[in-house]
Amino acid sequence: MKKILNVRTISQLVVLILVLILTVRHMELGVEKAAPIDAFCPFGGVESFLTYVTTGEFVKRINVSSFILSFIVLGLTLSFGRVFCGFFCPLGTLQEWIRALAKKIGIRNEFELPKSVDRWARYIKYFVLVAIIYFSWKVGDLVFRSYDPYNALMHLGNEFEEKPIGYSILGLVLVSSLFVKNWWCRYFCPLGAFLSIFSKISPFKIKRNKNTCITCKVCDRTCIAGLEIESKNEIKSADCVSCLRCVADCPNGSLKANIGKKEISKRTLSWTVAIVFFVLIGVAVISPLWKTKESSNIIEEKTGEVDxxxxxxxxxxxxxxxxxxxxxxxxxxxxxxxxxxxxxxxxxxxxxxxxxxxxxxxxxxxxxxxxxxxxxxxx
Structure with missing residues (x-):
């Protein structure tokens, strides 16, 4: 159990540190010498996909790197479910850690929407996803950027006047995490919505052995996605983020991770996910295809004209x-x-x-x- 959580926690920490380094580098060197943070976000490829297909051009601030990251994350999702959300997403990590800290300082009661409301509220993120893709294509820019809490987080307080709504949402997300488990991920995250669609066809599933289950509901309480696990024989929800916390915390070992019909140990799956992710990222970065920025942000490469x-x-x-x-x-x-x-x-x-x-x-x-x-x- 401890090793599973260690692998995952280390993965989360490594990504946070890498993103922080990229952020500070961009802030210190500026747009001419360092790539924008948007170039390292897998959602950028999703936002720009329709624009690229119809015009052959990227949305502003997006480059090949975003598409490569999108495909890596998509491939992991098709193989292991939403592991990007459960193991690597910086904003998801902070929400989870803040909630864990809240419990340690005595804030144990968690606010939850009524089940009937929660069920339908989870569809909001799909409408957010569609709206972002459509308007990004229509405008030719990252329309969500000014409202994106992740983008605000990665600017470390800079450009506050340009994105006051984004910083406000970020503040709300982080403060509310003291009382609510990952509500942004559950109800509003557009990348989570995109990955949810593909996680439904992933062979990864959590299965419960009803014969050994003691109905203690530890799994329900530990699930960062707020899912009901104890009453299900198989977790089929697209909101499962493959974090394996329920598997690790089950006192009777009644929950097992499965790839198709084959059971896979918690330790093996965690190490596999972490190694595959970081190796693919490393290979991508050193490949000749990797590109994070144009030679000049104010010169259109195709026309050579000043924009x-x-x-x-x-x-x-x-x-x-x-x-x-x-x-x-x-x-x-x-x-x-x-x-x-x-x-x-x-x-x-x-x-x-x-x-x-x-x-x-x-x-x-x-x-x-x-x-x-x-x-x-x-x-």
């Missing part, structure tokens, strides 16, 4: 001058920046560092540079 809508606050003034061919003197004249300005500085830092304000009396930011570039490109 000022992709300008980011982490772009440097030097990069803007080189890619747009707009001389420094133009920005000096229109934005009143000093002629000897450090051109390696990020656009979002110029206003505050040099105490330069726009006509509205606010420190100049990315939008002010965008307006100047748009005006110059029209001439």
């Amino acid at each position: 000022v809508t992709n300008l980011r606050g982490s772009n440097t003034l030097k990069h803007i001058i080189e890619t747009t061919s707009i001389p420094l003197s133009v920005f000096v004249d229109k934005l009143k920046i000093p002629s000897d300005i450090d051109q390696e500085i990020k656009l979002k830092d110029i206003g505050i560092k040099y105490q330069i304000k726009n006509s509205q009396g606010e420190f100049i930011e990315m939008e002010d540079f965008r307006a100047v570039i748009e005006e110059e490109l029209k001439e």
